[in-house]
Amino acid sequence: MTEIDKSFPGVRALSKARFELLPGEVHALMGENGAGKSTLMKILSGVYSRDAGTVLLNGQPVEISSPRQAQDLGIGIIHQELALMRDLTAAQNIFIGREPRRFGILDEGQLNRDAAAIFQSMNLKLEPTVKVETLTIAKQQMVEIAKALSYRSRVLIMDEPTAALNDAEIAELFAIINRLKAEGVGVVYISHKMDEIKRISDRVTIMRDGEYVGTVPGAETPIETIISMMVGRTLSNDALVIPDTASQPVALEVRNLNRGREIRDVSFAVRKGEILGFAGLMGAGRTEVARAIFGADRRESGEIFVHGQRASISTPKDAVAAGIGYLSEDRKHFGLATGLDVRNNVALASLERFTSPIGVLDEAGMQREAVSYIRQLAIKTPSDTQEARLLSGGNQQKVVIAKWLLRDCDILIFDEPTRGIDVGAKSEIYKLLNALAAQGKAIIVISSELPEVLRLSHRIAVMCEGRLTGILPGGASQEEIMGLATLREPAMAVRHAS
Amino acid sequence: MTDTTAPAPAAKTGPRISGAFHRLLAFSGLIALIVAFSLASPNFLQTQNILAILQATSVNGVLAIAATLVIITGGIDLSVGTLMTFCAVVAGVILTYWGLPLPVGILGAILAGAASGLVSGTIIAKLKVPPFIATLGMMLILKGLSLVISGTKPIYFNDTPGFNQIALGSFIGQIFPAVPLPNGVLVLFAVALIAAFVLSKTALGRYTFALGSNEEAVRLSGVNIDRWKIAVYSVTGAICGVAGLLIASRLNSAQPALGQGYELDAIAAVVIGGTSLSGGRGTVLGTLIGALIISVLANGLRILSVAQEWQTVVTGCIIILAVYADILRRRAL
């Protein structure tokens, strides 16, 4: 792909962008949020049409004007935003458009067998007949991967496939990628996780602001070089000074929280100024705990104390009133009002503050705050009146963070706060979380990335199958955490740090 | 429409109720109504009356099945009522004005329906006009055309003696005289079976659900969504053609002025039957139950000689309650 241009209203997404992929290579595409990675790949896969430039396949210029054409040319893609049919089963999703038929009638048995075969090759335990809407995001992502594999493409684009996956699943994916590579498939790999890039990629192409910056070999190039090419400067990676919080008063205490099999007798406390990390495998129940505390789901039993007072929380409204904010792991469905603009999304949880006694909104005030957060969090958007759905994934996440910052909650629950966020922004968010903790806020961070949990947390709570299996001090080792995360018997050997 | 609230964090705690029982419960609203009316009037549970209810369900049932398909794609078809009339008039023109044989008339009506569906589908898929507007426009166009081609008067089928057997004859009654089930009801069941088969076993059915579930995802999967969308609207149109034949047969005439307003009953049956207006989910069986609930209610209230204005009030309340009961049932599961 050479000299590719693409503009959206008010945004120049790509300008003379360039990309080259060899057979049998894993080529990483890197860049900050909004650098144009997804847009470039959508052009390659026939979703968008380009404004200018040429695409060559095996040396021949090609016109790719529809996803179908891309498929026919052997180009497959896993989109960054999940594109699944929620009401269909996993198998039906995978083979949509290519259903096996017998006498014109769908052969559902064959369909499920084929899907099961793919799952098996991925070492994935999943019923082909389960409806995807009942799956966690991670499982849905695996279904997307299975779907892309089923095409047996010569070129496979993976746009942040691991954003929702845990380490075991990522390892599985990498095994698959290596297998494909051996078969001569060219893989485009987009991710914000630096360690993955080092592990998997043969070459790395870096983009910035829609432009091509350079291509470097994957293994040899130091991470710092890649990062500085991405952001155009070097990032300081200061070790964090973690102040002692043991003497601080408890801000949030949860006692004996229960909800079916997802949450079993969970109790813990977070102090003012403390960051409590939540680690665990996918489906361990961390999200469920967060949602139950926040009143998003009903809980069967359990008490919540805020600043020592028993808080009766049965709806998110109660939680917000008690000073709790929750940043969901699934921003598209639960975080962002995608039709509203950035300004209103930022203000969404704090509209009362901008409402006069007769109900009229203070637009100027909202704009001021929104613009200030756009600056603070470096949200990449043409203006605060841009529709939120037009922002790149990472920038959408920042908008949701801004919403809770503006609301000024004492207790903040961040569920996968850096999912899909680039390194630059990630370190900004880390700094932000530290600053918030320093201001005396109590923070819970749920993350599937162990390094992130380790880097941020004063203490680390580990969950397994709905139980809190232990709380470790910030300096715990990865092995300790994984031990608790796979601990089936909670009664024994729980090491509590206070 | 916002019944998409959330991907239901599904609080599954109790023991799982078996699938068969689940399905039985779906009938609960209908059964409750039947029990209530049986207790209130001895005339309700007579064979004659049950046949009358089934007969009364036939036209709306077929229309509702037609509407089910497009609603599952996340669309809507407001033209089902006037399209039914249009097809009836086409049959009238073919059989009475042109004097062609019965099968030609039947085929003509169904083809007219499919053609109209094709037009609606094309407007929706190719011109990207929202289904509500496209089919609202078609509703008016078909209404006008029915009047035009019929010469604004009813067309009678007196010269086609077999015609009224389509709905009124009783094939079953000839074999089992005790159960003179009218053919119209058989047609309804046949359409239901075929529609259920198409929805669950064919590619068309698969894409119907897929489109309603996430159209963009289907497109990104390289499927020609326009073609399938047009196909779904065409099938809906063809089924409206069957409804047109049924009503014409029942009235032994094509009434060009009738039809508007029928779409609301049909859509109501679909939604009462549990199909979501936001698309992606729905069943033909549910629609049948929805249509039956509407007819049982109308029949029962009339049998009880409830004053008509109160009939309307009660019908409104029960429609809401039936759907609410269904929601409670699903939540309990």
Added chain:
Amino acid sequence: MTDTTAPAPAAKTGPRISGAFHRLLAFSGLIALIVAFSLASPNFLQTQNILAILQATSVNGVLAIAATLVIITGGIDLSVGTLMTFCAVVAGVILTYWGLPLPVGILGAILAGAASGLVSGTIIAKLKVPPFIATLGMMLILKGLSLVISGTKPIYFNDTPGFNQIALGSFIGQIFPAVPLPNGVLVLFAVALIAAFVLSKTALGRYTFALGSNEEAVRLSGVNIDRWKIAVYSVTGAICGVAGLLIASRLNSAQPALGQGYELDAIAAVVIGGTSLSGGRGTVLGTLIGALIISVLANGLRILSVAQEWQTVVTGCIIILAVYADILRRRAL
């Protein structure tokens, strides 16, 4: 409904057209119609006729504005037509049967509308019944109740001489005799201004859009979505109350049987005006234009003495074309 097709792969290349021009173009369908009819008949652009068109728009316009609010939340209100009638009947009962003073009647009608909206909103928000079903039920309930409380006959306002001034008097005509704009049209404009203000400047309006955009995200932002949803339906109901006063004043009577079917015209105006049935976007100005397109079309075709069956056909075609033109315009931008 699937008019959410895609995040529009929008091949935008040309220079950006200014906002004002953009807004002007929105009128293009309407203007095209007006120009066409003016050329076709010298009687079309007469003051009298323009006033007649505006007058004919007033009731449907107010109803359409009412429907706009709930449609922006992603809901729908099928009861606007019969609620209008119900409110008219309430005014009739208060003024004619009870003989209370005019302001009480006006207040009563509007409160009756708000109360009914409150009930619909509560059924939708608290019982989670889909808006289509909840308001379909309310439509029937209100239709029946209108007949019940009126005693199934029209209630005349002969004893309340000022009443028909609400729609028919001309406040402006008293000042500028050359422009006898009926008060009904002023009421329409007033309602439009207030609704536009509420939608763009108040918290209620903001939540209206937010609910339609992503209800679950709003809930998780700690907003009491039930309360706001109920509020929106109540405001819609209150506006239907105004429509009820307008129509009663125009007919100098409350006609209890009228109203069903009016919801379709109102919703059509909303959708022609560019409001999406899937919620989250829409404008009052668009709805006004949509309502005007419908009335201009009806009036123009009548003035041209087009045969009534063809009027229907042409109306259907033009509704589709108007929306298609709007889609093309937006795509071009």
Added chain:
Amino acid sequence: QENYDIAIISKGFQHQFWQAVKAGADQAAEEFGVTVTFEGPETETQVDRQLDMLAAALSRQPDAIGLAALDSQAATPQLQQAQSANIPIIAFDSGVDSDIPVTTVTTDNVAAAALAADKMAELIGDEGKVAVVAHDQTSRTGIDRVDGFVNRIKEAHPNIEVVSVQYGGGDQLQSTEITKSILLANPDLKGIFGANEGSAIGVVNGKTELGSNIVVIGFDSGAAQKGFIESGAMAGAITQNPVGIGYETVKAAIGALKGETLPAIIDSGFNYYDKSNMADPEIAAVLYD
């Protein structure tokens, strides 16, 4: 002879009765060399839609207007407007509460329905249960025909009981279902009066579907009703003279334009017809297909 432009606003458009009125108007138009347009709302409840039609007709500046008002009062402002523009108004079908119309061409629906009641009584032996399936609960013709029938039964036929009055909107299918419910709920019913064409046809359909042999009396004509009377499925029906109404309306309009004096009421009359007198020339002349 001038080519007058006469706008006729009726109560309906699609139903055969109104089409017959239109046919009469067209006939007169041809005969007298004038232009006639004919319009009516969807249903007989849409009073305001009729006013919009009237307003559009006024904008067209016709020479005269024929109006079958859905509500006797609502049209007053438009009537005044017509008067000040010197456009004569001919009321037809039912009157207007106003002295603006120069004449009214009408049928006495109460008396017509009372005649139906007498015929019904005669046919069922002056005792037993009967029912009414009517088209509309609130329109003038609906009210008059139901009242005319029910009151006449009460006054003159004390041994007859009207057990049910239901409304099917003039929709044949709905009227069929209603009839079946009434018959099933009242197995000993002796007769049903169908108060307009669609209702009457629905009643006969319902009766035949259930194989009942109750007495049916209909209203108006049309090919279907005539066929039913011939076959005996319907005992008889009341006919108005819709063609005559249309014809007389146009004729009166022309008369008014020419400055002739017209009577305040032109009674278009009604008749009871059954198998025995259907072929009589004076009856056949007022029936339509």
